[in-house]
Amino acid sequence: MKLSSLRYIIRDAFQSIRRNAIMTIASVATMSISLLILGSAWLLVLNSQHMASAMESELEINAYLQQELTREEALNLRRALEAVPGVAKVSFVSREEGLQRLQDRFGEETSIVDTLGESNPLPDMYSIKAEIAEEVPQIAQAIQEVEGVDTVRYGQGMVEKLLAFTQWLRTAGIVLVVAIGLGAVFLIATTIRLTVFARRKAISIMKLVGATDWYIRMPFLLEGMIIGFLGAGLAVLCLQLIYNQLVQNIMVTLNFLPILQDESLIKSVYKSLLLIGTSLGAIGSVISMHRFLRI
Amino acid sequence: MIQFFNVSKTFYGEVKVEALIDINLHIKKGEFVFLVGPSGAGKSTLTRLLIREELPTKGQLLVEDRSLLRMKGKEIAYYRRKIGFVFQDFRLLMNRTVYENVAFAMEAIEMPAAEIRERVPAILEMVGLKDKLHAYPHQLSGGQQQRVCIARAVVNDPKIIIADEPTGNLDPDNSWEVMTLFRAINKRGTTVIIATHDRDMVNLMKKRVVALSNGRIVRDEERGEY
Numbered sequence: 001m002k003l004s005s006l007r008y009i010i011r012d013a014f015q016s017i018r019r020n021a022i023m024t025i026a027s028v029a030t031m032s033i034s035l036l037i038l039g040s041a042w043l044l045v046l047n048s049q050h051m052a053s054a055m056e057s058e059l060e061i062n063a064y065l066q067q068e069l070t071r072e073e074a075l076n077l078r079r080a081l082e083a084v085p086g087v088a089k090v091s092f093v094s095r096e097e098g099l100q101r102l103q104d105r106f107g108e109e110t111s112i113v114d115t116l117g118e119s120n121p122l123p124d125m126y127s128i129k130a131e132i133a134e135e136v137p138q139i140a141q142a143i144q145e146v147e148g149v150d151t152v153r154y155g156q157g158m159v160e161k162l163l164a165f166t167q168w169l170r171t172a173g174i175v176l177v178v179a180i181g182l183g184a185v186f187l188i189a190t191t192i193r194l195t196v197f198a199r200r201k202a203i204s205i206m207k208l209v210g211a212t213d214w215y216i217r218m219p220f221l222l223e224g225m226i227i228g229f230l231g232a233g234l235a236v237l238c239l240q241l242i243y244n245q246l247v248q249n250i251m252v253t254l255n256f257l258p259i260l261q262d263e264s265l266i267k268s269v270y271k272s273l274l275l276i277g278t279s280l281g282a283i284g285s286v287i288s289m290h291r292f293l294r295i
Numbered sequence: 296m297i298q299f300f301n302v303s304k305t306f307y308g309e310v311k312v313e314a315l316i317d318i319n320l321h322i323k324k325g326e327f328v329f330l331v332g333p334s335g336a337g338k339s340t341l342t343r344l345l346i347r348e349e350l351p352t353k354g355q356l357l358v359e360d361r362s363l364l365r366m367k368g369k370e371i372a373y374y375r376r377k378i379g380f381v382f383q384d385f386r387l388l389m390n391r392t393v394y395e396n397v398a399f400a401m402e403a404i405e406m407p408a409a410e411i412r413e414r415v416p417a418i419l420e421m422v423g424l425k426d427k428l429h430a431y432p433h434q435l436s437g438g439q440q441q442r443v444c445i446a447r448a449v450v451n452d453p454k455i456i457i458a459d460e461p462t463g464n465l466d467p468d469n470s471w472e473v474m475t476l477f478r479a480i481n482k483r484g485t486t487v488i489i490a491t492h493d494r495d496m497v498n499l500m501k502k503r504v505v506a507l508s509n510g511r512i513v514r515d516e517e518r519g520e521y
Contacts, residue, residue: 005405019390202388202399208346209451210375211403213368295348 005215013222016199023195024227030191031231031277032238034184039239039273041180045173046269047260052166054258056133059162061140061154063126069148074124077148081126084146086139089129098122123150134163185280192224192284200292207295216293220285228281232274240270296486297322297345297455302354304340304510314340316510318354322488324454327481329497330490331521332507338490341507342459345488346380347371358455376404379448379485381458385440387432393419393443394428400447414450422446422476438469445476455486462493470496494521 017024063081065074074092081090093101099120103112128143130136136154144152196203206216243266247259260266297320304315315337322328330338343349344356347363356363358374366374387396394415401411419425422442432440441461448456456477462470474496481487491497497504497520504519505512 008402206403209400212372
């Protein structure tokens with residue numbers, strides 16, 4: 001492609017953006033609204049997944065040891081527990097510590113130590129974290145088999161429900177983002193088809209005077225990319241504003257909610273939206289033109 | 296230069312239309328040919344075959360000894376650069392000036408900017424519009440618009456000019472202006488093919504006349520009449 005041709009193409013793209021100002025504004029608005037919805041859904045999904053992970057990371061398996069074990073035997077069990085596949089972290093809680101924790105939970109008013117006297121009914125125990133939350137039930141079962149372990153508790157019943165819920169949350173999130181993404185693609189494609197349709201006469205003249213298909217496509221491609229980038233930029237700007245505001249408000253009023261604040265992850269969402277917008281604009285233009293190039 | 300060998304064109308839509316049937320036609324370089332006949336006789340279809348907008352259903356069509364049937368993609372684009380097409384409805388870009396409309400055809404085939412700046416005003420002077428360079432099409436009369444369309448068709452110096460009802464939307468005075476222009480272009484050696492049902496014009500011009508009726512050639516005369 002010659003340099004002068006490149007100049008015509010760039011000039012044509014900008015001229016068309018300017019001369020079809022209303023169409024351009026409409027396309028940019030459509031693009032940015034679609035991407036704003038997509039971006040919101042995306043951040044919502046990332047947050048719910050973050051919440052799911054946070055809930056899952058709280059999961060613990062408590063392995064209570066048999067009362068007859070000596071302290072030494074109890075401490076030696078650590079190695080056996082660490083050897084169970086899928087176990088991430090094992091920490092020992094002695095019966096004394098256990099009692100202290102119980103006391104802490106009841107508060108100052110009632111002294112458990114006084115009530116119980118000298119006898120501590122609690123066994124020594126290990127608190128165990130799994131590498132993968134989903135495996136908690138199986139790991140618990142394996143730990144039950146370890147010699148010296150009396151009972152295993154991990155919130156049986158609750159955990160399975162929680163895991164089913166977080167799993168559902170993840171799938172639903174992906175489905176939601178994909179569905180909204182497809183909707184955005186459709187909306188953007190329709191808008192671009194309108195802009196191309198408005199210029200079908202110019203395309204047919206170019207075809208008949210012998211312009212090559214790529215030469216005809218280029219200004220549309222460029223225009224699509226510019227519109228896509230502008231729309232996405234606008235969407236990202238709005239999203240950033242709304243999300244930051246939301247995070248601030250939630251941190252004050254609902255501070256127990258684990259809000260996603262991983263800057264680099266959120267930035268990568270914004271970058272992806274810009275990339276998606278720009279490439280949708282480009283691809284949409286080329287595809288919409290196809291029909292008009294067949295002269 | 297242009298050779299139709301037993302060319303037929305059938306459109307298969309809701310109803311089958313045989314637009315052209317067994318056409319044999321030879322047009323030499325530098326000729327001036329009128330295609331005449333009533334609406335639906337096949338004149339437009341014939342011109343559309345020549346600009347490779349449609350393909351023949353049967354037969355062979357050669358232009359400068361090259362078959363139009365085997366061309367594809369880029370070849371079609373380069374072939375069309377040899378042809379200037381003039382439309383009945385002018386098909387000018389309404390949001391571009393006269394100058395830009397003509398320059399558009401040169402830019403589309405990637406001509407250098409310096410050549411465009413030189414050639415466009417020269418061509419517009421030839422068609423008598425040198426004082427309308429920066430007017431928009433809606434500010435021009437029908438005849439002037441058609442002359443812009445002709446300027447656009449000849450600006451890339453094509454070997455063949457094809458016009459489909461170029462005077463169909465014009466009054467007699469403007470029609471005559473446009474025809475004179477075609478004759479001048481033909482005098483420079485360009486082959487000119489005009490589809491028309493403008494009886495008076497054809498009779499005045501005394502050129503070769505190919506008459507079509509129901510998709511067949513019914514008459515072909517040198518210096519003929521409608």
